[in-house]
Each structure stands twice: as structure tokens, then as C-alpha cells.
Amino acid sequence: MMRFAALLLPIALAGCGLHPLYEGGAHGPVAQKLAQVEIEPIGGQSGWLMHNALEDRIGASGHDTPRYKLIVELNDQIVGLGIRSDNTVTRERRTLRARFRLVTADSLGTTLLDASAGSDAGIDVVSSDYATVAAEQTALENLTDEVADQIVARVAVFARHAQGR
Secondary structure, eight states: OHHHHHHHHHHHHHHTTOOOTTTTGGGSHHHHHHTTEEEOOOOHHHHHHHHHHHHHHHOOOOSSSOSEEEEEEEEEEEEEEEEOTTSOEEEEEEEEEEEEEEEESSSSOOEEEEEEEEEEEEEEOOSOHHHHHHHHHHHHHHHHHHHHHHHHHHHHHHHHHTTTO
């Protein structure tokens, strides 16, 4: 019975219209469109981390003249949450939000996609300032990876739908 169900699963999935996003791997249509995206510089430390994370995921710079530009604006905030009676913070929340736009690289710069992504992380504030700063930095690095994944997934879905264009 289990074998029969396993054989029917691919047939059932094909009927529902699901298709792999990165069909064809690095030579597939989505990967080819992503390779045509140039990531604009992003200011600050969080911007540098985001730019590198996006480049790692998109694998751009395969074309001499990119067809698209990805413009990202970041908002990175740390807010104290847990406060003791002596006004010391015991818990922080680091939030990283990104507004991103995919525009054509031509002189018109037509906006094709305008969206946002974001994530947050909790940080324990301890008696060691070094440990707290290290935790804040680690949180930023992890948040950057999460938000970069969200951005690339959204751009890839757009690329998938825009295949015929």
C-alpha cells in the first residue's frame, strides 16, 4: 500500500500545477534571469553584509551589461525590552527590515517589483559588554541571511512568472 501511495504522489503533484522554482539548475530560466541582476551598493555594515549575502545567493556578475538592478534600503534597529528596577536592559530585540525594488537597468529604470522583507531576533543582555556586542553582531549576521533569503525568493518567483517576457 505504501509503495502504491509513493508512486501516485508525483502524479498528484503534477496535476496541482506545482513546478520547481529552480528547474534546470544553474542553466535554468530562473537562474539565468537572476544572473542578469546587478545589486546596487547598500550603505553601512548591515548593507555590506546584505550586499554580500545577496551576491552569494544570486550569483550575479555573469553578464557584461545587467538587465536589472536590485535596490535595497535597510532599516536596522535594536530596542531594549526587559528593564530592571535599576533601569538596566536585560533583553533586546534586533530588527532588520528591507525595502527592495527590482528595476530595469536601462535609462528608464522601470520598477518591476517593489516589496519588503524582514526578520527580528531576541538578544539576552549579560554583564559582559563584549558578550552583548558579540550577540548583537551574530544576530545581525543571522538576520541578514534570513532577509537575503526572503529577497532572493521573491525575486526568483518574479523571474519565474516573467519567463515569457
